[in-house]
Amino acid sequence: MSLGTWLEDRLKWRAADDFLRHKSVPINRHWYVYYFGGITLFLFIIQVVTGLLLLMYYRPTAEAAHESVRFIMAKVPFGWLVRSIHSWAANLMVFWVFAHMFGSFFVRAYRRPRELTWMSGALLLFLTVGFGFTGYLLPWNTLAYFATKVGTEIVGAVPGVGHFLLVLLRGGEDVTQATLSRFFGIHVAILPALMGIILALHLFLVQLHGMSRADERGPGRAYAFVPQFVLREAIVWVITIGVLAALAVLLPWPVGEKADPLAPAPAGIKPEWYFVFMFQTLKLIPSHVLGIEGERLGILGFTLAALVLLAVPMLDRGDQKTRARRIALMIGVFAVLYMAGMTIFGYLVP
């Protein structure tokens, strides 16, 4: 009995193989959008692998965290490579998860029956941003410390439950060892567990419903998922590895100065780039608008935007040329321009 037969008897893997061989990917003018999800998934896999390697040396205490990261960068063989790839891949993953989201939005991949695929994708975007926020603090350097302080203060401005959330996140009133412990736990256990479950659901739904087409009416041109699309995706992944390697070697991720809670916050401190559009918006909102505290209003606005993002399939359910489709398209274009504009503005102003 061959090994394949032996495995087939026990795992019935040929069914999965048959499924993949019959799976196809549409060929149309939006062909590039189909690669975004795969790049994001690949970057997530890199994050898992490099994160596990970093866990071997990282020590999540206020006294040792910074030193352990410095040790990884300076003493551990290829530690610099692993950590720099982890940091760069994290940033690229945030970029691609947004690109994947907007790409799927503009080709209206959220339409029936893919509503849950979209919603699980939106949740994965929130989790990715959560990974970035919690991971940023772990080196316990000055920038990370104060960015976390500002970030959790913003959470504290949520109407009603703000203070509760702030204490929950920080493990107290201030950013301390308790915060580091929590962020570490969230980053390496809670978020990966949630990510695993929702990602599995997302991928299952993608397989269940197949690749979305911009025009669902009638059969279109397509090529086989295996091997045509897989090979093309593999080229993209190889390029991604090359980009990551070049970034890690030419621009190794800095360790920074160890956080000093007693020192004043550095001038012009900013959060990670993917939070800058929110940070800049909150800075621009007047202190009070119609009697409501500006910061609270901003938080309320972003919370509503997140809910709208989740509810997109419910808001645009109609046919190709409905009014809802045009409004959704305009909102999408506005969101991209707003996020890009505010991010650039945030970096241009002191």
Add this chain to the structure above:
Amino acid sequence: MRPFARWALLALVVGGLWVIGSQSIPAAPAAPPASPVTPAPQTAASDSCIDCHRNLGGRLAAPALRIADDIHVKRGFSCSACHGGDPKAPGIEAMDPKKGFVGKPKPAQLPGLCGSCHSNPEVMRKFNPKIPTDEVARFLTSVHGQKLARGDTRVATCISCHGVHPILAVSDSKSPVFPTNVPATCARCHADAQYMKPYGIATTQYADYRASIHADALLKRGSKQAPACNDCHGNHGAVPPGVSSVANVCAQCHSSQRDLFVRSPHKAAYQAMGLPQCTVCHSNHRIVQPSDAMVGATAPAVCIQCHTETSKGGTAAKTIRTALEDLKSSMASASEVVARAENAGMDMTDAKLPLSDAQTQLILARNLVHSLSLREVQTAATEGVGLSQRAADLGRAGLAEIDFRRRGLVFALAVLLVLALGLYLKVRSLSA
């Protein structure tokens, strides 16, 4: 007495006292008013001196206008504590000599008047037990005190420096004797060429001091630990430091340098030549930031004041300077390598530690110059050079690591390119 006659008499008496007094010492300038309307002190609410003088106008009103800021008034004293009289008596009767009124004390009387309280430990203990009570005794030993005793009323007395009406606490930043105000206070007389002419002493001290490193620390950076005039000359017992005491004066802060100087060959030589130790090289009032250029056998080194280039002293100076320059050069070279590695993204914490230690060795070597011990200076400098070389080695190792990484990247990219090309060809073949 009719009211007009009463006011006229009061004005005549007080005005006369002012005229007599104005021929003596220049008093310290009054501090600026704390507020446009100075409230009467609580303790002297019914003080007829203040009530009357405030309404007299002009210079007769001046002593009363800001008296509430006076440290003595704040502690419950009234004008009568210094001027006698009865402040409870209304009108001119308060100035009745039968009630002890003495008017404006003469300069020669001031040390005794102030000393009546300030030299009495029993009195001072009630107000400020920490305050010394030997100020008057020390004043009498000062050049000011001795000249005053000989009848020179132009010299400084208590109020010349501390001010009057109000006399502010020394800790008050507006006081003329607050550390940062002391140089300007002394300069009022000592920078006045006309005023100092009879004494035949220089009046450039203040200008020199303002160009010094001490003034930079005290007046620009506001470090009250930096010395003002009184820290070297004494305050109440002010005298120029004698030739033999200069090193002791400087050693109040620079004790390490003094200890090294004392065991140097310069100590005996200076003593024999009657030279005033530290100031020979560092000057006195215009003490600038020392530099390595001060050491050597050619200008601008201070050594050439006494030593020729080829003399034993000149050779020693050259050797010391060479040791310092070698260390600095080694540090600069190491810093450059470490900075290059750091800018390329390497963690150079390990290299910065020996560099920091090398800096310490440089400071040590510079300090050891005061001992004139070639062996000690060279030992410290050589140790610093060793530390710099260690830092440079780590920097070079960092640069080598960067080189290794970049070569590795080129190799990895080449492999990835081949892989991508292979995949592309496979896709092409499948598409065909």
